[in-house]
Amino acid sequence: VHEPSSHGFSTPITSLSVDADTLVKQIEELSTFSDSPAPSVTRILYTEKDVLARRFVKSLMGLSGLSVREDAVGNIFGRWDGSEPDLPAVATGSHADAIPFSGKYDGVVGVLGALEAINVLKRSGFKPKRSLEIIFFTSEEPTRFGISCLGSRLLAGSDALAKALETTVDGQNISFISAASSAGYLTDPAQISTVFLKKGSYSAFLELHIEQGPILEEEGISIGVVTAIAAPASLKVEFEGTGGHAGAVLMPYRNDAGLAAAELALAVEKHVLDSGSIDTVGTVGILELHPGAINSIPSKSHLEIDTRDIDEERRNIVLKKIHESANEIAKRRRVKLSEFKIINQDPPAHSDKSIIEAMVSAAKDLNLTHKLMISRAYHDSLFMARVSPMGMIFIPCYKGYSHKPEEFASLKDMSNGVKVLALTLAKLSLQ
């Protein structure tokens, strides 16, 4: 079957051959750069393992003949020049950082899969018109500095973030600036805003990612075409009480910051369920007590709360109710609500219509089943959508698992995703 008209190059679509064995080997190798034992993966921004992962990806970019550059915070770009290199390029990419004790595929499939998509196109004899670019984003996960999609938020031109990063520190009080410079970036803090992309740098941005939900697997569908990304928000909350000795302070004299935190965690669940929509989610992933001794009444507690919805207004109502509960609990338990900070409160993003069409048509060309769907997880695409038309390709993953060692995508599903990505990149490159 030759279809030169639909995708603009003269190779049969059936010959788009993915080297899935190599892709799987690369995923395995990347997973060894980890600070927790296999099969779990822990790869935190600017640690030694993160730096090693970056070196690995840059060397693969070089092997694929891409020209590699890095920006001041370590977003990595691998470029294949098109025949009209001055046109806005078509970009694709994802992240390779991994939260503690997570898996091998989140983000990684969109980085190493993008490299394989480029290899597929090169092997097929395709010649891009617009340049194709792979982006490896710095710190999609908020693990170290509490900021999700750090690299893509900066690429999208967040002045507020550039400013905040000048004074941001991690849990060990290491500044963002010194962490970045220890990894070889940001030798001058004034460089942060050099990361901002010029508007119009890209005509399209695409991200290949595991679904992180069970739908595609359950319905036996190969490709998810993402039409929108849910609106995420996150909060930091701290309570302070008097603390004291667990034996000596009688119950009526206590103001236990830990019990205030426990109540707030349950209130988050309640407000989320009260939204009445299956699409509202909320999670207390971090709950820490100070001083953290069995015989000491907690004098401080610290919670980090994540809530999301495809409906921004409904999510904002949940945020408001969480705030009301925090105040009410503090008052009733005579603890101080010493912090209630909205870390981020992002609107949802919508995929570009013509990119959706390109993805759908690529899936059809390849005889792969597809489904239009929502991304409930956020991605760097959420922020790339602010500076470029955006689209995302999902592939099934085992039981929808993500952020844990059991996370898995099959060789077949990854190959399908890479093919759809390659063909969509080709189509968009010629537009």
Add this chain to the structure above:
Amino acid sequence: VHEPSSHGFSTPITSLSVDADTLVKQIEELSTFSDSPAPSVTRILYTEKDVLARRFVKSLMGLSGLSVREDAVGNIFGRWDGSEPDLPAVATGSHADAIPFSGKYDGVVGVLGALEAINVLKRSGFKPKRSLEIIFFTSEEPTRFGISCLGSRLLAGSDALAKALETTVDGQNISFISAASSAGYLTDPAQISTVFLKKGSYSAFLELHIEQGPILEEEGISIGVVTAIAAPASLKVEFEGTGGHAGAVLMPYRNDAGLAAAELALAVEKHVLDSGSIDTVGTVGILELHPGAINSIPSKSHLEIDTRDIDEERRNIVLKKIHESANEIAKRRRVKLSEFKIINQDPPAHSDKSIIEAMVSAAKDLNLTHKLMISRAYHDSLFMARVSPMGMIFIPCYKGYSHKPEEFASLKDMSNGVKVLALTLAKLSLQ
């Protein structure tokens, strides 16, 4: 006023002069051996700071003319031989380990105060009949290995503990045995049971301690004469769920181990309050979530629970209800109750009648107000009571604060406590 008949030595009681300035200086110096910034104190078993604190106390014992020995786990004994050194000795002492971010006085007043009591007696010209011994107990606090009163439990002959310590590890998976040997103790693990005291080693054991409660301060009373120590119990509980991505897993498909922990923490509070007695207390001082990332549903949670009462049976009912709640929560939330472990479940201890009489009479001799009271905190005295007649002397502390940096006892109150201790030791030495 000479009262040679009542206390057996010929110095006027009014001349029992405490060198409170030196005592305060020593307390300040000991507080500098800490792993957290002043005014907080953190001194954990067998760390460098614990070893330095031990060296400091041993050198003071030497300066007071005591003969010093240490047992296999680092209980330290400073002995002043009496005129009848073969009689069971009279002992006093306390601990100097400090939970994270706690204060300078808990335990320390009973160690450095005991040294000053010996100095007072020496300066007064007193000659003991029974030998007097100061004991510095190893790890009263359960911080590192989860075992409270480790030293005194072993002195009291706990075979079960000696056995358990062969395989006990801390949170960093460092074994008790290797931690002890890195501090210069336990060169041979078989030595653990050499710590057991021979029955009849002591005719009395006394502990001077801050009250860790507000009663003496509020009522303006100088000396608390402890008649009983509440019955403590502690639990370790773990829940396990499926975890997953905080965005992608919808609420009905979750089994959040963190919310199970939050519910159990609140259930502990409820069951304690339901006991109906002011004397029942319960605390969740440790609550940890795994993996502990803002965008990850907790797949594991770990709680450590402390509960106490002066009524052992009533406390055991609370334990039983906590267990029922843990099971009920696990079932309802579809998480696994992967651990429910009773770490200790100790009976209360009662002070010896003749020691109570000696303490009361000492307070009266010194014209100090006193009050008979319960100790709600446990102490090494709880376990020493198993192998020796026991008594405790409490002094007021600021607002009842303990286990936090604001912990404070005044120079005057400490002097009073040291005097009562000295006089009681003298009386008991002559009995």
